[in-house]
Amino acid sequence: MEIVVSILIGLLFATAVYLMLARNFLRFLFGLILLSNAANLVIFAAGRMTEGAPALIPYGALTPDGEIANALPQALVLTAIVIGFGLFAFALVLAFQAYRSLGTLDSDEMRVAEPREEIAGEARE
Amino acid sequence: MSWYLAAPVAIPFVTAVLAFLLRNGPAGRWVSLAGSVALLVASGLLMAQVIEHGVIAGQMSNWEAPFGITLVADTLSAVMVVITAITGLATIVYGMGEIRPRIERLGYHALFHAMIAGVCGAFLTGDVFNLYVWFEVMLIASFGLLVIGGNKAQIDAGIKYVALNLVSTLAFLSGIGMLYGLTGTLNMADLHLAVQEVENQALVTVVAMLFMVGFGVKAAVFPLFFWLPAAYHTPSFSVSAVFAGLLTKVGVYALMRMFTLVFVGDVGFTHEILLWVSAATMLTGVLGAAAQSEFRKILSFHIISQIGYMTLGLALYTPLGLAGGVFYLVHHIIVKANLFLVAGVAQKAAGHNELARIGGLYKAAPFLGLLFIIPAFSLAGFPPLSGFWAKFVVVKASLELEYWFIAFVALLVGLLTIYSMTKIWAAAFWKPHPDGYEPKLSRIPPGDLWPMLLPIVALAVMTMIIGLFPEVFVQLAETAAVQLLDPTHYVETVLGEVAR
Numbered sequence: 001m002e003i004v005v006s007i008l009i010g011l012l013f014a015t016a017v018y019l020m021l022a023r024n025f026l027r028f029l030f031g032l033i034l035l036s037n038a039a040n041l042v043i044f045a046a047g048r049m050t051e052g053a054p055a056l057i058p059y060g061a062l063t064p065d066g067e068i069a070n071a072l073p074q075a076l077v078l079t080a081i082v083i084g085f086g087l088f089a090f091a092l093v094l095a096f097q098a099y100r101s102l103g104t105l106d107s108d109e110m111r112v113a114e115p116r117e118e119i120a121g122e123a124r125e
Numbered sequence: 126m127s128w129y130l131a132a133p134v135a136i137p138f139v140t141a142v143l144a145f146l147l148r149n150g151p152a153g154r155w156v157s158l159a160g161s162v163a164l165l166v167a168s169g170l171l172m173a174q175v176i177e178h179g180v181i182a183g184q185m186s187n188w189e190a191p192f193g194i195t196l197v198a199d200t201l202s203a204v205m206v207v208i209t210a211i212t213g214l215a216t217i218v219y220g221m222g223e224i225r226p227r228i229e230r231l232g233y234h235a236l237f238h239a240m241i242a243g244v245c246g247a248f249l250t251g252d253v254f255n256l257y258v259w260f261e262v263m264l265i266a267s268f269g270l271l272v273i274g275g276n277k278a279q280i281d282a283g284i285k286y287v288a289l290n291l292v293s294t295l296a297f298l299s300g301i302g303m304l305y306g307l308t309g310t311l312n313m314a315d316l317h318l319a320v321q322e323v324e325n326q327a328l329v330t331v332v333a334m335l336f337m338v339g340f341g342v343k344a345a346v347f348p349l350f351f352w353l354p355a356a357y358h359t360p361s362f363s364v365s366a367v368f369a370g371l372l373t374k375v376g377v378y379a380l381m382r383m384f385t386l387v388f389v390g391d392v393g394f395t396h397e398i399l400l401w402v403s404a405a406t407m408l409t410g411v412l413g414a415a416a417q418s419e420f421r422k423i424l425s426f427h428i429i430s431q432i433g434y435m436t437l438g439l440a441l442y443t444p445l446g447l448a449g450g451v452f453y454l455v456h457h458i459i460v461k462a463n464l465f466l467v468a469g470v471a472q473k474a475a476g477h478n479e480l481a482r483i484g485g486l487y488k489a490a491p492f493l494g495l496l497f498i499i500p501a502f503s504l505a506g507f508p509p510l511s512g513f514w515a516k517f518v519v520v521k522a523s524l525e526l527e528y529w530f531i532a533f534v535a536l537l538v539g540l541l542t543i544y545s546m547t548k549i550w551a552a553a554f555w556k557p558h559p560d561g562y563e564p565k566l567s568r569i570p571p572g573d574l575w576p577m578l579l580p581i582v583a584l585a586v587m588t589m590i591i592g593l594f595p596e597v598f599v600q601l602a603e604t605a606a607v608q609l610l611d612p613t614h615y616v617e618t619v620l621g622e623v624a625r
Contacts, residue, residue, distance in 0.1 A: 020292070025284060028288060032288075032291055032292070032295075035295050036295055036298075038299070039295045039298040039302065040298075042298075042299050042303060042306075043301065043305065044302075045302075045306070046302045046303055046305050046306025046307075047305065047306070076254055076301075079254075080257075080298060083258070083261045086265060087261070087265060087291060090265065090268055090287070091287055091288075091291065094268075094280070094283055094284060094287060095284070097272075097275065097280055098280050098283075098284050101275070102280060102281060107284070107285075110281045110284060111281075112278045112280075113278045113279075113281040113282040113355055113356070114355055
């Protein structure tokens with residue numbers, strides 16, 4: 001099972017990097033969300049996978065009987081998903097705002113903060 | 126004991142909530158100020174505890190380490206929390222004169238304190254995943270602060286800042302996942318022990334590199350710094366001062382923590398990389414600054430070059446080197462935040478931030494000139510200011526290890542820093558104003574001017590005090606360095622009897 005997930009993670013990373021190399025900021029963002037899902041899967045796979053053994057303790061007992069799935073990676077992934085979702089929502093709004101005020105999503109064209117014609121010692125308008 | 130540790134995180138959060146609720150009136154501003162003062166008091170108490178007891182640790186909700194989340198304060202953490210509180214207070218006071226009610230209504234103070242909470246949390250946590258969470262708290266609040274007000278340059282800068290920082294976070298997160306897969310624990314003290322027992326040490330080094338890249342982007346080291354000079358000159362001066370002072374330093378702190386506590390299995394490899402990265406960071410930063418002609422852009426590039434000195438202290442990995450790195454952190458936060466604050470006053474008095482379009486500030490306000498000279502010369506490393514001692518310790522440590530070339534680079538960068546500082550001095554303060562415009566401090570309403578000058582004076586005095594009485598601070602830095610290099614005490618405090 002880990003092998004399949006590992007290959008999936010590799011594919012996700014590769015796709016994400018490919019998308020993030022694009023100049024279009026929106027494509028970059030899609031790459032980013034793939035990357036964040038890949039990172040979440042890394043955590044999930046790193047916690048080892050146990051099939052068909054939910055992390056439940058029988059009623060009245062203090063310890064589980066037998067081997068159960070590792071619950072910690074699930075908690076971590078859940079946290080990471082929530083945080084990632086918040087950040088992605090912000091980034092998406094930022095992209096929209098950038099498109100509205102700068103008129104482009106091409107990162108090469110975004111030169112307001114760092115004007116291209118700026119040369120040391122010369123005034124710029 | 127836990128209360129001392131939780132207070133520097135809880136106070137800014139409570140302040141943020143209150144300030145958000147009261148954001149529409151002047152009350153929010155005063156709550157924000159009160160919160161900053163309270164944080165300073167809490168951080169002072171924490172510092173006193175740490176000086177008295179050495180390392181202190183608290184288990185949140187009484188879940189024993191390594192299962193629960195641990196907050197730990199050793200000397201480095203405590204020092205960083207104190208300096209965060211000082212910078213936060215200085216910036217909030219400055220903001221009383223600079224930040225307009227329109228920006229306050231957008232939630233400026235709430236974002237500010239949420240960011241401070243993230244910074245303090247990152248300094249105090251003893252859990253790698255929790256460190257990630259604090260990084261995110263700090264990041265998302267800083268995104269908001271960067272684009273608040275939303276002019277074009279800010280949005281443009283925001284895109285670059287957000288994009289590169291998110292990538293670094295994901296590198297860090299993947300690193301955490303793999304580290305957990307290798308060791309089965311996330312508690313840093315427990316990791317210190319668990320990492321040594323991993324059979325395949327090469328894998329640990331691979332994971333270490335993911336952490337190094339993740340933190341390297343945050344710390345803005347060569348070649349990962351490009352987001353910084355793209356962003357730091359666009360927001361309000363209060364925001365850029367607190368960014369310049371604190372944010373990159375969280376990255377440096379995280380590097381120092383992880384590469385002394387966890388990733389020390391292959392120092393010859395990892396720290397050798399850090400060494401050359403530091404040298405390249407110092408050089409590219411200072412050369413980048415020489416090519417700039419805008420007040421804050423010059424200062425931004427200098428942040429990068431100064432980061433090099435701090436990571437150099439870590440890369441040397443000797444008690445003296447680390448002490449130098451820690452001393453440099455403290456000195457740099459005060460000085461750099463102060464220079465950005467001075468840039469704000471200069472801009473308001475002279476009407477612009479582009480060096481070619483301002484001038485005559487010395488004639489108009491000799492006192493402001495003095496206030497610029499102190500942090501500027503301190504940055505360049507003039508005795509008897511704090512920067513001299515910081516550079517002295519780092520250079521001495523590299524000479525002791527016979528890294529002649531690195532020591533040479535460190536000294537050369539100091540010299541080039543003077544070049545940039547004199548450039549600002551000559552252009553902004555000495556030469557007459559190109560448009561024949563008389564810069565005057567009286568152009569700033571006195572109600573705005575005094576809150577802006579007060580923190581500048583206070584931070585300049587602090588630089589002088591560190592410079593004139595360096596022994597106390599060097600000793601503190603040495604204590605921090607000794608604790609970093611020999612984490613036995615740290616591990617025992619966190620894990621209690623569990624420690625083997």
